Amino acid sequence: MSTYPSSVLEADHRELVSSFESFVRKELVPLAADLPEDADLPPADLRDYVRRRSAALGFYAGDYPEELGGSGMPFTAVVLLHHAAGRSGCPLAPYALAGSDGPSPLLRHGTEEQIERYLKPLVRGEAVRCLALTEPHAGSDAFQLTTTAVRDEATGEWVLKGRKTFVSNADRADFTLVVAAAEGEPTAFVVEAGNPGLRIGQRYDGMSGEPLYELLLEDARVPDDAVIGGPAGVGSALGNGIDSLSRGRLVVAAMCDGIAEYALEQGVAYARERRAFGERIGAYQHVQEHLVSSRAEIEAAKLLTLACARLVDGGTEAPENAALAKLTSSETAVRVVDRALRVHGATGWVRGHPLEFLYRYVRMMTIIEGTSEIQKVIVARSMGLG
Numbered sequence: 001m002s003t004y005p006s007s008v009l010e011a012d013h014r015e016l017v018s019s020f021e022s023f024v025r026k027e028l029v030p031l032a033a034d035l036p037e038d039a040d041l042p043p044a045d046l047r048d049y050v051r052r053r054s055a056a057l058g059f060y061a062g063d064y065p066e067e068l069g070g071s072g073m074p075f076t077a078v079v080l081l082h083h084a085a086g087r088s089g090c091p092l093a094p095y096a097l098a099g100s101d102g103p104s105p106l107l108r109h110g111t112e113e114q115i116e117r118y119l120k121p122l123v124r125g126e127a128v129r130c131l132a133l134t135e136p137h138a139g140s141d142a143f144q145l146t147t148t149a150v151r152d153e154a155t156g157e158w159v160l161k162g163r164k165t166f167v168s169n170a171d172r173a174d175f176t177l178v179v180a181a182a183e184g185e186p187t188a189f190v191v192e193a194g195n196p197g198l199r200i201g202q203r204y205d206g207m208s209g210e211p212l213y214e215l216l217l218e219d220a221r222v223p224d225d226a227v228i229g230g231p232a233g234v235g236s237a238l239g240n241g242i243d244s245l246s247r248g249r250l251v252v253a254a255m256c257d258g259i260a261e262y263a264l265e266q267g268v269a270y271a272r273e274r275r276a277f278g279e280r281i282g283a284y285q286h287v288q289e290h291l292v293s294s295r296a297e298i299e300a301a302k303l304l305t306l307a308c309a310r311l312v313d314g315g316t317e318a319p320e321n322a323a324l325a326k327l328t329s330s331e332t333a334v335r336v337v338d339r340a341l342r343v344h345g346a347t348g349w350v351r352g353h354p355l356e357f358l359y360r361y362v363r364m365m366t367i368i369e370g371t372s373e374i375q376k377v378i379v380a381r382s383m384g385l386g
Helices: 014-033 044-057 075-088 105-109 112-123 237-273 285-313 319-344 354-364 372-382
Strands: 129-132 148-151 158-168 175-182 185-192 198-205 211-222
Touching: 014 044, 014 075, 075 237, 075 285, 105 112, 105 237, 129 158, 129 211, 158 175, 158 185, 175 211, 185 211, 185 237, 237 285, 237 319, 237 354, 285 319, 319 354, 319 372
Parallel strands: 129 175, 148 175
Antiparallel strands: 148 158, 158 211, 175 185, 198 211
């Protein structure tokens, strides 16, 4: 029996996906083999190397145009690469594709100077950024902003004041994308590292080992050209951010599909070899129920994610599509990893086993890029409810 890949996925960008899988297998797996067993997060310098190497090969930010340093590939291909990264089981593979430290769709709305100065280095994997959007008392209602940006008429600068939380990469970012209320509307700014008004506050360590930070904006002054998109960008962050969130949710969905597939493979392999009471445990119906239910759910989630990615390539980026895919795939991955751990029993629970890490890691996927509850709200509204 094979769980990889679905025949419907096989024809889509198969050569590209095979090339990426070869890169992971030949270059990243050997590097990952040298990581300590108890290390959840690879060292920053190794992550940076993987990003730059992947960018040089054309994988990292592949959907960005060639004039920006990308490969100009369709979004469907990007989704399939993230799927392959999750399926590989290699802890370095996710860093080979653009995530929270890479190019932001917000910067695609930037001025020519901003694109040259900030976006292109991100596409090449040469810079790291972070996004300061979430606020302590807003959570999922991300655009209910208390962080403000007020223009100093005397100098022409913007003065940013507020507090952001759960910011990835804040400790090593070359610049921060800050969303603040300017003239009463959500506006995105670039704040470079070293700005005396930008300070890192509390550090939070997530279940899967990734650190998150609080960022404090204490009268951080930025020039007028720090507004993403220039003068026309004042008040446009909400509209520009919706596209960014939708694509980000589909990428998370694809990664979850791959992780779930990897967990299922682990469960099937163990069920075939492990013996109890004179039988391989895969012969017992309760074990079969775990694994067959997982396969059915994975196949459905993969098809939904791919269908939504194809719609994006066709010009339809409806937020409810991405919300539905992200909700389905992330919750499916949580269930599949849990079932695979049940099949393994104590073996999978032991620190250092891939499923032990995935059990902690995959829960995060139901939270990032909008919680499952928020995805349900988006879908409900598209149905005319609420």
